[in-house]
Amino acid sequence: MDHLKLENQVCFPIYTLAKEMVNKYRSLLEELELTYPQYLVMLVLWEKDEQSVSAIGEKLNLDSGTLTPLLKRLEQKEIVIRKRSQADERMVVISLTAAGHQLKTKAQNVPSAMVDAMSIPVAELKVLKNSIDKILSNL
Amino acid sequence: MDHLKLENQVCFPIYTLAKEMVNKYRSLLEELELTYPQYLVMLVLWEKDEQSVSAIGEKLNLDSGTLTPLLKRLEQKEIVIRKRSQADERMVVISLTAAGHQLKTKAQNVPSAMVDAMSIPVAELKVLKNSIDKILSNL
């Protein structure tokens, strides 16, 4: 077997799936005017308001080079506020505005819409998630 | 269950895995001086030399906005040549240089190194690939 053939690649389907997911989210999140990475940041903040850039980055595996400009865009949309911590001036604390909180209501149906679009049995989805978590812990 | 909790997200692990894979490839492909998307284009060309931009794009699900600059970078590395088709002046045919062909030898061990890094049984990998393909056909 030729391991350099595209059809024998294991990672290419994963790479493709991730892109297609983000594309699907583009239409689902259009109404919220959020990109997928921005939506992820909002998920983190909806769970717990007022978190530092690095705390958000640890949860999403994103560094300041990605988050700083992204958070500035969320600030321009007026759904978050960026504020230097008084206790530690190195840290920037991100908090939700009223509009940012309200956006959660509009997002309620997004997860189910996504699962519907993938149209795969929940049981199979669990197996998939298990395999992915296993690979992630190895990589 | 709160469907907007990060830990309940199905797509976040897929998005994370795709990124981690690309990161792993970054070190594996360092010697070849290729990025992962560039490596994918080379896989396509190693299978069949002399393909149009759109033919490559169909196989990799990438459009000209992504491929045109990427292919120009491969041309600068002198591993491919870009040439307008004489039969149809709209098309640009991409072909491998001698150096481009030779690079395949250096790439031989990349797939196995990647599978090793993921360290997951081949059988489980097959199940994973099946689920992914199913979701992809739905999305």
Added chain:
DNA sequence: CCATTATATATTGTGCACAATATAATTTTG
């Protein structure tokens, strides 16, 4: 206490990824 080290965020630069649009060549149609 002050020099050193560590930490947190920001900045710069490169390379995708994709929408929208532009341009040029080819095909189709009236």
Added chain:
DNA sequence: CAAAATTATATTGTGCACAATATATAATGG
């Protein structure tokens, strides 16, 4: 055949993603 529609690639603009570096603040050790 000429106008209209289609096709192929290129360009522009926005937004990640990450490496490398810079800057400012805080913690620490002699």
